[in-house]
Amino acid sequence: MYVGVVVGSVVATTKEDDLVGKKLLIVQKVHPSKGTAVDNRMEVAVDNVGAGTGEHVLVTTGGAARNVFGSSVSVIDAAIVAIVDSMEVNEQGSEA
Template identity: 45%
Template structure:
């Protein structure tokens, strides 16, 4: 899984079978200080994440298992919208 921030959406009028009615979002992986941490990914969103929200993304075959046996050609899926988090670092506890 990765931690990221939704930075946009993707509109595709033509999609592979099984992807009908799936919302696609562009997610920028970030570290827990909010800094970019890799290349953006396109992730399926079934939980209603919006641009600017921090999210948890599942990648690879675990993302596909959420479709109850349907063969869906996806690589990443937003599985959580982050309200807050706590991370301990060298200087103590940080809260966001």
């Protein structure tokens, strides 16, 4: 999983049935301690915990994301699985 910040959303009328009724949120990966963006890649993850713009979230990908929606035939490859309350990072550890 990775930590990201919800920075927006995608609206799409023409889409797979599996995506109908799902919130498509744009998530920017961030460095857990510095809070800065990690490379400029943003992903679209389907929300399942009620996350909103500006919130720090945990994103899971691949088969794990499909499982979030309880269906191994899902077309979703990234899902938000938690809203982060707090993170503790031991900088000395991170300079290892």
